[in-house]
Amino acid sequence: MLLNRSTSRDRWRVRPDGPGKVTGKLAYLTDMTAPNMLHGMVLRSPHPHARIVSIQTEKAMAMAGVHAVLTYADVPGLNRFGIAHPDHPVFCEDRVRFVGDAVAAVAADTPELAAEALKRIEVVYEPLPVVDDPELALRDDAPRLHEQGNVLHSNDYAFGDLEAAFAACAHIVEETYVTPRQMHVYMETEGGLFVPEENGRLTVYSPTQHGFMDRMQLARILNRPEADIRVVSSPIGGSFGGKDELNVQPYGALLALACGRPVKLHNSRFESVRAGLKRHPMRIAMRTGADASGKLLAHQARIVSDAGPYSTLSAEVLNFAVEHVLGPYRYGAAEVKSVSVFTNNGMSGEFRGFGGNQAIFALEGQLDRLAGKLGMDPWELRRLNLRKPEDPGPFGQPIVPTDGARQVWEALLESRLWRERSSPSAEARPREPWRKIGYGAAFVMHGSGLGVGIPDPAGGRLALAADGKIEAAFGYEEFGQGLIASLEQMLVESYGFGPGDLRIVIGDTDVVPDSGSSTASRATSMMWKSLRRLHGPFTERLLGAAAEALGREARTLRIGEGGIRSLESGELLLSYGDLARAASEPIVCETSFSFPASPVERVGSHYLYTYCSVAVKAEVDTRTGRVRVLDQFHAVAAGPVVNPQGFLGQIEGGSGMALGFALTEDAVMEKGVYLTRNLDTYLIPTIAELSGTFEVLPIEELPEGDEHGPRGIGEVGSVGLAPAIAQAVYDATGKRASKLPIDPELLQERFRAE
Amino acid sequence: MAMEEKERLRSPSVWLPRDPGEAVRLKEAFGGDAVYVAGSTLLRTQWEAGTAPVPAHLIDLASIPGLDRIEETDDGLVIGSLARLRDCAAHPAAAGKAPLLVSAVKAIAGASVRNQATLGGNVVYRVGDSMPALLALDAELIWHDGRTEETIGAAEWLAGPSARPGILTAIRLPDRESGMTSNRRRWFAFHKVGRREAFVPSLVTVAIAASVAPDGTIADIRIAAGGGQTVPRRLTDAERLLAGRIPDAELLEHVYDAALEQYAPAPDPFAADSYRKRTAANLIAAELWKSLREPDRAGKGDGDASESID
Numbered sequence A: 001m002l003l004n005r006s007t008s009r010d011r012w013r014v015r016p017d018g019p020g021k022v023t024g025k026l027a028y029l030t031d032m033t034a035p036n037m038l039h040g041m042v043l044r045s046p047h048p049h050a051r052i053v054s055i056q057t058e059k060a061m062a063m064a065g066v067h068a069v070l071t072y073a074d075v076p077g078l079n080r081f082g083i084a085h086p087d088h089p090v091f092c093e094d095r096v097r098f099v100g101d102a103v104a105a106v107a108a109d110t111p112e113l114a115a116e117a118l119k120r121i122e123v124v125y126e127p128l129p130v131v132d133d134p135e136l137a138l139r140d141d142a143p144r145l146h147e148q149g150n151v152l153h154s155n156d157y158a159f160g161d162l163e164a165a166f167a168a169c170a171h172i173v174e175e176t177y178v179t180p181r182q183m184h185v186y187m188e189t190e191g192g193l194f195v196p197e198e199n200g201r202l203t204v205y206s207p208t209q210h211g212f213m214d215r216m217q218l219a220r221i222l223n224r225p226e227a228d229i230r231v232v233s234s235p236i237g238g239s240f241g242g243k244d245e246l247n248v249q250p251y252g253a254l255l256a257l258a259c260g261r262p263v264k265l266h267n268s269r270f271e272s273v274r275a276g277l278k279r280h281p282m283r284i285a286m287r288t289g290a291d292a293s294g295k296l297l298a299h300q301a302r303i304v305s306d307a308g309p310y311s312t313l314s315a316e317v318l319n320f321a322v323e324h325v326l327g328p329y330r331y332g333a334a335e336v337k338s339v340s341v342f343t344n345n346g347m348s349g350e351f352r353g354f355g356g357n358q359a360i361f362a363l364e365g366q367l368d369r370l371a372g373k374l375g376m377d378p379w380e381l382r383r384l385n386l387r388k389p390e391d392p393g394p395f396g397q398p399i400v401p402t403d404g405a406r407q408v409w410e411a412l413l414e415s416r417l418w419r420e421r422s423s424p425s426a427e428a429r430p431r432e433p434w435r436k437i438g439y440g441a442a443f444v445m446h447g448s449g450l451g452v453g454i455p456d457p458a459g460g461r462l463a464l465a466a467d468g469k470i471e472a473a474f475g476y477e478e479f480g481q482g483l484i485a486s487l488e489q490m491l492v493e494s495y496g497f498g499p500g501d502l503r504i505v506i507g508d509t510d511v512v513p514d515s516g517s518s519t520a521s522r523a524t525s526m527m528w529k530s531l532r533r534l535h536g537p538f539t540e541r542l543l544g545a546a547a548e549a550l551g552r553e554a555r556t557l558r559i560g561e562g563g564i565r566s567l568e569s570g571e572l573l574l575s576y577g578d579l580a581r582a583a584s585e586p587i588v589c590e591t592s593f594s595f596p597a598s599p600v601e602r603v604g605s606h607y608l609y610t611y612c613s614v615a616v617k618a619e620v621d622t623r624t625g626r627v628r629v630l631d632q633f634h635a636v637a638a639g640p641v642v643n644p645q646g647f648l649g650q651i652e653g654g655s656g657m658a659l660g661f662a663l664t665e666d667a668v669m670e671k672g673v674y675l676t677r678n679l680d681t682y683l684i685p686t687i688a689e690l691s692g693t694f695e696v697l698p699i700e701e702l703p704e705g706d707e708h709g710p711r712g713i714g715e716v717g718s719v720g721l722a723p724a725i726a727q728a729v730y731d732a733t734g735k736r737a738s739k740l741p742i743d744p745e746l747l748q749e750r751f752r753a754e
Numbered sequence B: 001m002a003m004e005e006k007e008r009l010r011s012p013s014v015w016l017p018r019d020p021g022e023a024v025r026l027k028e029a030f031g032g033d034a035v036y037v038a039g040s041t042l043l044r045t046q047w048e049a050g051t052a053p054v055p056a057h058l059i060d061l062a063s064i065p066g067l068d069r070i071e072e073t074d075d076g077l078v079i080g081s082l083a084r085l086r087d088c089a090a091h092p093a094a095a096g097k098a099p100l101l102v103s104a105v106k107a108i109a110g111a112s113v114r115n116q117a118t119l120g121g122n123v124v125y126r127v128g129d130s131m132p133a134l135l136a137l138d139a140e141l142i143w144h145d146g147r148t149e150e151t152i153g154a155a156e157w158l159a160g161p162s163a164r165p166g167i168l169t170a171i172r173l174p175d176r177e178s179g180m181t182s183n184r185r186r187w188f189a190f191h192k193v194g195r196r197e198a199f200v201p202s203l204v205t206v207a208i209a210a211s212v213a214p215d216g217t218i219a220d221i222r223i224a225a226g227g228g229q230t231v232p233r234r235l236t237d238a239e240r241l242l243a244g245r246i247p248d249a250e251l252l253e254h255v256y257d258a259a260l261e262q263y264a265p266a267p268d269p270f271a272a273d274s275y276r277k278r279t280a281a282n283l284i285a286a287e288l289w290k291s292l293r294e295p296d297r298a299g300k301g302d303g304d305a306s307e308s309i310d
Helices: A005-011 A018-023 A111-120 A162-167 A211-222 A249-259 A269-275 A314-324 A356-374 A378-385 A404-413 A416-422 A483-495 A523-550 A576-582 A644-663 A721-733 B003-009 B020-033 B041-049 B085-090 B092-097 B099-106 B119-124 B131-136 B154-159 B236-242 B249-262 B273-293
Strands: A038-044 A050-056 A066-070 A102-108 A122-127 A151-154 A157-159 A171-178 A191-196 A202-205 A229-232 A263-266 A282-290 A296-308 A333-342 A435-448 A457-464 A470-474 A502-506 A557-560 A563-566 A572-575 A587-594 A608-621 A626-637 A693-699 B013-015 B034-037 B057-060 B070-073 B076-080 B140-144 B149-153 B167-174 B185-194 B202-212 B218-227 B230-234
Touching: A005 A644, A038 A111, A038 A249, A038 A269, A050 A102, A066 A111, A066 A249, A102 A111, A102 A249, A151 A314, A162 A282, A162 A296, A162 A333, A171 A356, A191 A249, A202 A211, A202 A249, A211 A229, A211 A249, A249 A263, A282 A356, A296 A314, A296 A356, A314 A333, A314 A356, A314 A435, A356 A378, A356 A435, A356 A721, A378 A404, A378 A435, A404 A435, A404 A608, A404 A626, A404 A693, A416 A435, A416 A608, A416 A626, A416 A693, A435 A721, A457 A523, A457 A576, A470 A483, A483 A502, A483 A523, A483 A644, A523 A557, A523 A563, A523 A572, A523 A576, A523 A587, A563 A576, A572 A576, A608 A721, A626 A644, A626 A721, A644 A693, A644 A721, B020 B034, B020 B057, B020 B140, B020 B167, B070 B092, B076 B092, B085 B092, B085 B099, B085 B119, B092 B099, B099 B131, B099 B185, B099 B202, B119 B131, B119 B167, B131 B154, B131 B185, B131 B202, B131 B218, B131 B230, B140 B154, B149 B154, B154 B230, B185 B273, B202 B273, B218 B236, B218 B273, B236 B249, B249 B273
Parallel strands: A038 A263, A202 A229, A296 A333, A470 A502, A626 A693, B013 B057, B034 B057
Antiparallel strands: A038 A102, A050 A122, A066 A102, A151 A333, A157 A333, A171 A282, A191 A202, A191 A263, A282 A296, A435 A608, A457 A470, A457 A587, A557 A563, A563 A572, A608 A626, B070 B076, B076 B167, B140 B149, B140 B167, B185 B202, B202 B218, B218 B230
């Protein structure tokens, strides 16, 4: 059954955080102010690559109203950050490696004064040659950006006799796929409020996807115990991976402690573009061959990823891409070589899809090209080579078996959109000769969780608070995805609480347990699992205490809206407030565990997967070469739908991002400098692009005995649309787009009157 | 704090002249330290991007009464320079007399900008997306230099120097057909192509206004093209090929070539000139083809300019 408002019936709920967001009443962390607050700003390098000869801060410091001017000399702890490998300077010492590199920071009475003070800081640079192409960066004669050279990470994988396999192929396709430097474009740019407390602690109000990780990194920079830092991190005005790494927090924290006063920082959009993370631009060269029947015999891929100047999660993104260029298909032999390269371009990092978007665009492109050579239906070619439920994962690792691959394959075949393709009705055919319609589809197998080799803790806590609220505390973040709504829905549906009974506590390191990061499509799965683990003990504790208070047997009671109710009649017997007052000891249950991982050594291997198929109908206007997406169908096999509205929102929203990735978005750089400095030239889709028909079919069925429940859906929606569009464009025009966003010039034709 | 610093951190003074003469005198008094402001939507993007300094004085033309009027006259339509783009697009007289302009105006920026921005501001920008439509409509610009009014054709103004003393007070769209016992069919077309479907800087804009005799002969046609930083121009070679002719497939080929040749876009960092030239030529040829195939769609005196962004 298609997922929408009407089919969801009473499971379609108003989001608890919805009214505040749509009315603008909700205060985000970057809306906060504090009495006596100063304004912070960061001086960033104007050069993509330069040696710092000298930094003079005296003139800025001498200005009235300027309270601190900091450089690397003022960092008490580690002058570096980075989730996986801290090599990103908080402040550069003697060299800048990209146009976002920080050299100094200022706190002043007003933002205008802070901006003026930045101009008074005198930095003498000696420009160095700019390394703006990862392929050139790999050459022996390229300037070395780091002591270890320009290779950040490489990761190869191979099985079978590749040469023999290619020799046996009847058809081989070769192509190089190029993907853009996509920007997250959260509505709320990076920022926060940093408050030194009277007791000597520091409170950080700043969006992040993992409060405890920020706390650890800040403790390392500030050289203070983690316990002295409180990170308040939700609500967040969008993140999509872009705020998982530290951004302005080191500057806010250092300035606030230096001044002994609250400091606010909030990036302008220009600064966000310049300093913020982007999706890794990748060049993926592929060679794929099949026998005469279409059976895949050989598959070879070489991935070159542009990391920008520092590590953040570039190695992990590359590992993910290596796994996903192999994807859901079975090959006789395969070989993947990959390298993530330091350059003087903008910083690349974590972004929804995590390297899968680039990988799947290339892999699905190969299947479509091969089908063309075979004269075979592209969707049939996929079926022929698709994994079976019991098959191992892309790295040969054991994975949790589901029938998702077959299910989404079939669902697409039976969809209204795909059936229209086989028998397009007359009205679907445009009258004007320059309008060309095409259909395309793509298959996605996407891993969730951080993968083998990375600590992946999970957990949560339920308590009956003293005021009678049922308190659910999780270390996850609400960045628009509907986490609070999903948590509420699970507590209502699986425990029987009423929405008014609940208090949801997230995003505050002082009060929540460490549940791991809100990344990698993991948060909802881990909340579901936590609540399942807590269900027995917490229910038992509540009913036991109620039984004692009421002088009845626990087995005659149940949890209900407003309080403990009679199992038989449903009558309310004891409110949660009265229960809290009556209970002899606090009722608190906590659970902690790890995201399930495959029992193998290979770093980054995944264990749980979501399967997705995407069909698209697109129109190309050959006068202008512009592409419009008219109709989309997404089948998603991810287990039970926890929150219908959230599910639909994730797939629609992800697809919107993929549409931009395919058609309009690219943070263009020239010699290490952004040409697209603002949202007037960096173009995300508008309602005009997103107005086509959109259908989502969730496949909720899981094999009997499956204990993992709902799989991640936060990223899959952003993966499959781009290759499906590229195939639809080919279907319409006969032209293959291997570079994204698709260049309209490629599709333009001279108009000729008939 | 030193005086100089205070000066730098100060917000600009906003002046509210009561008539064009006062506005021009203020500008003469402050010189380069002042700028005229209408909707300020373009200026604000320049200030934010650091491509233009925030001046010490802003002369707010919106304070001059009557500059935002839109009115039908005996021989055409007059739109005050301070008329908001939103009001130009929604005004019944504009829809009746100048659907081509309405299409162009609706394609400018986004709704929130159109609520604030003015037609005069878009014109004075010189590369605004309304300009090709105004050229195709043979619009006249009414300027006030502080003492007297002067009327100058839009094309003539664009051909001259960009700096001109005084302010633009109105845009006049003459009704060229009025008075004729016209059995001619009029049609219009406007296209804006950018890198996105809406709220986007243009790469190519094309505007066509034509009148056609009952036998299909093109009696009169004006074709104008712009886009991005291109100062819009009439494509006179294509116009000449078409005037007095009944277009056919062969003629359209020549028109395509003539448009391709004459349209000279200013360079854009995000699209090749070759692409933009082909786009302009394609759109012009395709519109003519449509007018042949579906002569009724344009209707008498009721141009088809519905495809504002195509």
